[in-house]
Amino acid sequence: MSDTTLHEFDNDIITIGTPDLDKTLIKDIPKDSLIEVSDLADNGIYHSRFEGEFGWENEIFCAFVRHDWYRKYWDLPLGLPFHMDLMKRLAEFRASQNKDLTNIQFEDEGDWCHLNYEILIPAAAQTIGDALKYANEILDWIENTVQTAQEGAAGLINGVIEKYNETSLLHLPDLIEKVKTATDIDEMGKYLEELVARFFSEIKGFQIIERKRTKTEEIDIVIVNNAEQSFWKSESNLILVECKNWTKKPAGKNEYVAFREKLENRRGRAKLGFFISAKGFAKTFGLEDLRNSKADLLIVPLDLKQLIEIIEKQLNYSEELQKFYIQATTK
Incomplete structure (x- = not known):
């Protein structure tokens, strides 16, 4: 050669x-x-x-x-x-x-x-x-x-974060109350990151390897999918979770497109993403999702209120997520 x-x-x-x-x-x-x-x-x-x-x-x-x-x-x-x-x-x-x-x-x-x-x-x-x-x-x-x-x-870093993180000492009811009542954006983001991380960590086989808060009020979480349950087992190796910590407006088309790009940039290893919004979703979010419905990526929208309700009612996290997953595929 x-x-x-x-x-x-x-x-x-x-x-x-x-x-x-x-x-x-x-x-x-x-x-x-x-x-x-x-x-x-x-x-x-x-x-x-x-x-x-x-x-x-x-x-x-x-x-x-x-x-x-x-x-x-x-x-x-x-x-x-x-x-x-x-x-x-x-x-x-x-x-x-x-x-x-x-x-x-x-x-x-x-x-x-x-x-x-x-x-x-x-x-x-x-x-x-x-x-x-x-x-x-x-x-x-x-x-x-x-x-x-x-x-x-990532697992080593996340383990240190979980061990030496004051929010990890809060019980779930206290953590939820902090999320609901925090007035400072940075404080709200800190508590929300912990809440979302705990929620997905409770699903058997989901291992969080990356969690961070960005300067644009986003919370990004990367999950390795080691689930043995047949429903999740067939999904991609990586699952992404993004939470918009906005207090004034819902997530719309631009947020959908940006999250979709994050999924696409994982070299085909991430086909599933959960998008959690503190203020719900604008109509443009759903319209953009419909426009991309033929693609092999799936973005599941989840209102923060819905996530908190699942936790407070002590419902089965995996089963409830499956319902939102199915809703997202049948729009």
């Missing part, structure tokens, strides 16, 4: 959609073209199904993988330098053991970081679908291994 990077290619890019992957033969791909796997959504925007392109280098068909990270928006518990170094080391390990990965290159531009490498597609692969499956198996192994490290770091 040469040491030419993907960025130096000056070839035509051919876009192939998911339905045509198994119909497109590798031998029919022009030597001077690159293949991008993307699907056209209803809104006219292409959604990439692979981080990179496919094409020929000399006589070997390859997947040219490109991982790009932006420091400004990095919020995972394991810092970006450790995250990308682990991915690079895993790629190097795969290259040394299986000889099907080469030309590993890392570049740190300051704001952006890039990790590029080539996956050598075996000669047995006949179609672009075969090539995508082979490449994705390698990418999934690398990303799942790094995700496990991220979850481990």
